[in-house]
Amino acid sequence: MSLQKLSDSMLPVIEQELNHAIIQILQPGLDDMVAMMNYHMGWVGEGAGPEARGKRIRPLLVLLCAAAAGGDWRGALPGAVAVELVHNFSLVHDDIQDQSPLRRGRATLWTRCGIAQALNTGDTLFVLAQLAVLRLAETVSREAGLEAARFLQETCLALTQGQYLDLSYEGRVDLSEVDYWPMVRGKTAALLEACTYIGALSAQAQPAVCQAYREFGNLLGLAFQVQDDLLGIWGDAASTGKSTASDLVSGKKTLPVLYGLSQQGVFARRWAQGAIQPDEVQALRIQLEAEGARRYVSECADQLTRQALEALARARPAGEAGQALDELARRLLKREN
Amino acid sequence: MSLQKLSDSMLPVIEQELNHAIIQILQPGLDDMVAMMNYHMGWVGEGAGPEARGKRIRPLLVLLCAAAAGGDWRGALPGAVAVELVHNFSLVHDDIQDQSPLRRGRATLWTRCGIAQALNTGDTLFVLAQLAVLRLAETVSREAGLEAARFLQETCLALTQGQYLDLSYEGRVDLSEVDYWPMVRGKTAALLEACTYIGALSAQAQPAVCQAYREFGNLLGLAFQVQDDLLGIWGDAASTGKSTASDLVSGKKTLPVLYGLSQQGVFARRWAQGAIQPDEVQALRIQLEAEGARRYVSECADQLTRQALEALARARPAGEAGQALDELARRLLKREN
Numbered sequence A, B: 001m002s003l004q005k006l007s008d009s010m011l012p013v014i015e016q017e018l019n020h021a022i023i024q025i026l027q028p029g030l031d032d033m034v035a036m037m038n039y040h041m042g043w044v045g046e047g048a049g050p051e052a053r054g055k056r057i058r059p060l061l062v063l064l065c066a067a068a069a070g071g072d073w074r075g076a077l078p079g080a081v082a083v084e085l086v087h088n089f090s091l092v093h094d095d096i097q098d099q100s101p102l103r104r105g106r107a108t109l110w111t112r113c114g115i116a117q118a119l120n121t122g123d124t125l126f127v128l129a130q131l132a133v134l135r136l137a138e139t140v141s142r143e144a145g146l147e148a149a150r151f152l153q154e155t156c157l158a159l160t161q162g163q164y165l166d167l168s169y170e171g172r173v174d175l176s177e178v179d180y181w182p183m184v185r186g187k188t189a190a191l192l193e194a195c196t197y198i199g200a201l202s203a204q205a206q207p208a209v210c211q212a213y214r215e216f217g218n219l220l221g222l223a224f225q226v227q228d229d230l231l232g233i234w235g236d237a238a239s240t241g242k243s244t245a246s247d248l249v250s251g252k253k254t255l256p257v258l259y260g261l262s263q264q265g266v267f268a269r270r271w272a273q274g275a276i277q278p279d280e281v282q283a284l285r286i287q288l289e290a291e292g293a294r295r296y297v298s299e300c301a302d303q304l305t306r307q308a309l310e311a312l313a314r315a316r317p318a319g320e321a322g323q324a325l326d327e328l329a330r331r332l333l334k335r336e337n
Helices: A002-023 A031-040 A057-068 A073-098 A109-134 A142-168 A177-202 A207-234 A255-263 A266-272 A278-290 A293-314 A319-334 B002-023 B031-040 B057-068 B073-097 B109-134 B142-169 B177-202 B207-234 B255-263 B266-272 B278-290 B293-314 B319-334
Strands: none
Touching (some): A002 A057, A002 A319, A057 A073, A073 A177, A109 A142, A109 B109, A109 B142, A142 A177, A142 B031, A255 A266, A255 A278, B002 B073, B073 B142, B142 B177, B207 B278, B207 B293, B207 B319, B255 B266, B278 B293
């Protein structure tokens, strides 16, 4: 209830501020540069619309944390814009790196305008993110702006480290769970941690409170990723909206797969022989479950979820935003919606 | 004299700080990530050495401006590191975009480790640059750190805009001088402007002085680029160390070429018919000169050089660093060395 109500007032403002952050660079001769960003953001071009935009979970998280920590969420808007632009910068570059043809059901930017311009568009989104976060120095305080900028940079460093690991794991068969956590921390958890921390910073909350929000974001990210990995293999395609076959066929190094590899059993031996074919998926899901992967990963997700909600409780989120935050976390982790 | 002396003390410190900014991210499992940056920076791998590193003109400019504006150049080191990392981030991405096989006589990073990892390495250098510049908040002051970070972001935005224009000009024959300046401002002048401005900010110089340094950097960058364009067609290959044929054959949109296109004469008609072949270069150089391009571009370079030195004089650079700065500017623009 609280989440719906607050989302309804925050999301249109987020969209407007994101749009403003991008079109501000418009100058004569740069129309197409802006158009490429507008396409990627889901505002224009084939398939534009809410589906193409994603859920804007990250900026929403910034604003809800700012409000729940006692601040005015409007002051946190530059932080919200910054994290969403960082997220989209990383998507544009990821799609080039993975040679992905589709993103949210539409042609990826690089397939439409070539690697060179897509790479540059990603760089531009990144710069705009950094410019946005520095504006917290004006909307909140110099200290908050500097600390948020510094933290966002550390986050981006973690993102590139996670991406490096992900790319370097390609084609390797000697991996195990120990290789999973640093990758997922960089690729998923770091940015959610930045969302909750920057939200709390924007409210000028006490350091211990900021720290609790930060831990909440980090654990939320880890729990979300582990849950996502679980659904990627055993999820119900109809309710998750993604093909449950894809994670095994795509060769992604998810937690169930890495757990399976470390068992050095039937699954690991098959994996070492090369790409999984779609007609093997059903048998391998059952094999992986028999080797204990499903139970292990499920327990992992439950534990991280519990820890995330405990961290949120320690932050003592207040009022309607506090309720909305709890609701958002539970919804993300259960993946209703 | 002053330049040689100050370079000798500053360059080793710059190299050490650059190295520190990169190896600080080393963690178990990330050796290769650091190795890719170390290779690109010219420290390790085939062909490593001073030639592979470039001249580190940009960080030197930061430190000389800081000292000439009355500051302690050691406090400006985070700014020096930041501009050189931004420069190298843009080189790594440029090489991918242009599919260049060689950079400073060595294999480019993407040809060694693939587009995906090279792209991510460029992103990492960019993040490290942003982290570095924020450290000016500690070595100089919070205000200087925030303003330098903000300005460096604006610079990076100009870089991506210049890069967008450069890429978008490929294959176009309807260009003229008016298309040249925004591209060159972004691709060359913006970063030199950041060097001189961040140097002056690090010395906590008065706003009018910072502004004069900033104009000096911008004009120095424009003058340098125009001079480079001139040498790229009419320079003496032996003394410039680059093939004089390359700029016409490569199809680069340099000022002489754009001037020639706007004359709509013999040169423009030949250009419109497709790539220039090496055996045509000599005749086209003469044609372009006959159409007035050489004189026009030469006058342009002289005027910008004069304006750059005037801006430097307005900044009233002091002491040995002031002399070194004047020497550096004159040397860069005459291209002795």
